[in-house]
Amino acid sequence: MTNEISFFQNPDGTREEILEATFYALRQHGYADLTISKIGDEFGKSQSLIYHHYDNKDELLVDLLDYMLEQVENQVPLPNQSPEEYIEIIVDEIFGTSSNSDVEFSQAVIELRAQAAHDDDYNRLFRRSDDFIRKQIARVIRAGVDAGAFDVEDPSQTAALFHTVLVGIQAERITSDEETIDDVRAEFRRYVENCLLSE
Amino acid sequence: MTNEISFFQNPDGTREEILEATFYALRQHGYADLTISKIGDEFGKSQSLIYHHYDNKDELLVDLLDYMLEQVENQVPLPNQSPEEYIEIIVDEIFGTSSNSDVEFSQAVIELRAQAAHDDDYNRLFRRSDDFIRKQIARVIRAGVDAGAFDVEDPSQTAALFHTVLVGIQAERITSDEETIDDVRAEFRRYVENCLLSE
Numbered sequence: 573m574t575n576e577i578s579f580f581q582n583p584d585g586t587r588e589e590i591l592e593a594t595f596y597a598l599r600q601h602g603y604a605d606l607t608i609s610k611i612g613d614e615f616g617k618s619q620s621l622i623y624h625h626y627d628n629k630d631e632l633l634v635d636l637l638d639y640m641l642e643q644v645e646n647q648v649p650l651p652n653q654s655p656e657e658y659i660e661i662i663v664d665e666i667f668g669t670s671s672n673s674d675v676e677f678s679q680a681v682i683e684l685r686a687q688a689a690h691d692d693d694y695n696r697l698f699r700r701s702d703d704f705i706r707k708q709i710a711r712v713i714r715a716g717v718d719a720g721a722f723d724v725e726d727p728s729q730t731a732a733l734f735h736t737v738l739v740g741i742q743a744e745r746i747t748s749d750e751e752t753i754d755d756v757r758a759e760f761r762r763y764v765e766n767c768l769l770s771e
Numbered sequence: 772m773t774n775e776i777s778f779f780q781n782p783d784g785t786r787e788e789i790l791e792a793t794f795y796a797l798r799q800h801g802y803a804d805l806t807i808s809k810i811g812d813e814f815g816k817s818q819s820l821i822y823h824h825y826d827n828k829d830e831l832l833v834d835l836l837d838y839m840l841e842q843v844e845n846q847v848p849l850p851n852q853s854p855e856e857y858i859e860i861i862v863d864e865i866f867g868t869s870s871n872s873d874v875e876f877s878q879a880v881i882e883l884r885a886q887a888a889h890d891d892d893y894n895r896l897f898r899r900s901d902d903f904i905r906k907q908i909a910r911v912i913r914a915g916v917d918a919g920a921f922d923v924e925d926p927s928q929t930a931a932l933f934h935t936v937l938v939g940i941q942a943e944r945i946t947s948d949e950e951t952i953d954d955v956r957a958e959f960r961r962y963v964e965n966c967l968l969s970e
Contacts, residue, residue: 602889604803679888686885688945689878690801698946706951732954733936733962740939746887747897752905755931763932766966 587635590615590622594636599676603683608632634693637684640677641701645708655716659764662709666738667757670750678742685739705738706731713768723770730768786834789814789821793835798875802882807831833892836883839876840900844907854915858963861908865937866956869949877941884938904937905930912967922969929967 583589593614601610608629612619626632653661668674688694710731716722724730737760741753782788792813800809807828811818825831852860867873887894909930915921923929936959940952 599888602886604886679885682881682942683885683888685942685945686878686882687801687803689798689882695946702943702946726954726957729954729958729961732951733958736936736939736943736955737932738939739942740935740937743881743884743938743942744901744935746884747894747901752931755925755928756935758925759928759932762928763962763966767962 586621587625588639589617590625590632591636591639594632595640595680598633598636598680598683603633603687606633630691630693633684633687634697637694637697640681640684641697644681645701645704655712655719655721656769658712659716659722659768662712662734663757663760663764666734666760667741667753668745670753675745678745682743682746702735702739706735709734716768721770722768724768785820786824787838788816789824789831790835790838793831794839794879797832797835797879797882802832802886805832829890829892832883832886833896836893836896839880839883840896843880844900844903854911854918854920855968857911858915858921858967861911861933862956862959862963865933865959866940866952867944869952874944877944881942881945901934901938905934908933915967920969921967923967 583592590611593616594611597611597614598606600614601607606629608619608622611629611632612622615622622632626635668678684694685698688698706728710727713722713724713727713730717724717727737756741756744753744756782791789810792815793810796810796813797805799813800806805828807818807821810828810831811821814821821831825834867877883893884897887897905927909926912921912923912926912929916923916926936955940955943952943955
């Protein structure tokens with residue numbers, strides 16, 4: 573399997589193997605055309621093993637989403653660096669890379685986010701994850717304000733814009749070329765310098 | 772029909788009537804569960820009339836997307852106001868309102884944007900529309916720089932961030948409460964004041 577997603581490099585047990593197969597089947601066929609049978613083709617083991625763990629396609633996809641959002645949540649760095657260094661790391665995470673695995677991850681997340689309009693389970697997971705990420709970013713900014721490194725009045729507001737840019741980039745990665753993403757990144761750095769860092 | 776989308780208030784001819792029915796059927800059932808039969812239920816006229824205009828569901832949805840993106844493109848104001856006034860209008864358009872029609876429009880656009888990962892027609896339309904909107908915003912910013920109202924080095928970069936925030940808000944509207952959107956808007960206004968307007 574080429575273009576492996578890093579968090580699936582060492583699938584740990586049957587659940588992760590099924591989730592990995594689901595991720596690649598989703599990427600290949602899209603949500604609308606995805607079936608347990610197509611996931612079984614990627615899985616390479618008995619399809620009945622999938623039904624042993626999941627009743628249907630959406631139960632499996634919601635578990636995949638839960639798993640993927642945990643990966644995103646774990647990307648938020650823990651506080652063992654200076655606030656300026658954290659913000660650099662967060663900005664890098666927001667913009668990711670143009671590698672196939674980052675683009676495929678973004679595409680899958682946006683495809684599942686669109687389902688949140690029709691399905692409470694997807695909606696609930698995205699609300700939980702979005703809130704978590706916003707609060708983590710706000711915490712880093714607040715630490716920077718306390719340390720005198722950042723000049724921000726309301727860290728929650730600043731974190732909210734960071735999160736919107738994260739989601740916007742995920743959606744734009746589907747169609748935008750790297751030059752455009754680089755433009756956004758350059759302007760966002762200008763915003764960080766002028767609106768976050770103390771003079 | 773309640774919660775009417777403004778651009779469908781006076782559907783002009785059969786094409787717009789079919790597109791309106793498609794929009795509401797998409798909102799109700801989602802892309803994956805949408806069928807010509809369900810569109811026919813919304814349409815209220817003979818289903819064969821739909822097949823007279825479109826060969827299949829995706830041909831119809833691509834035409835709907837084309838039509839919707841034209842509406843977005845037409846929202847970009849023409850230059851008959853001061854640069855500061857334009858930017859205010861653009862910011863208002865980016866954040867829209869929490870009305871059902873704005874939320875439903877955003878949901879439909881994100882659902883179709885997710886299809887761009889699998890389908891060249893959707894991909895091509897979004898690329899065209901995204902480029903158009905970015906260029907229009909850049910033009911407004913450039914006019915502001917020329918008039919001495921804005922202090923921006925690269926209007927294209929600034930426009931690229933504006934567009935990312937537009938797309939991010941469309942995606943976040945599916946799950947975020949109004950308070951969060953208000954936080955993003957407040958921070959984005961802070962960015963405009965500190966990073967665009969001349970001192």
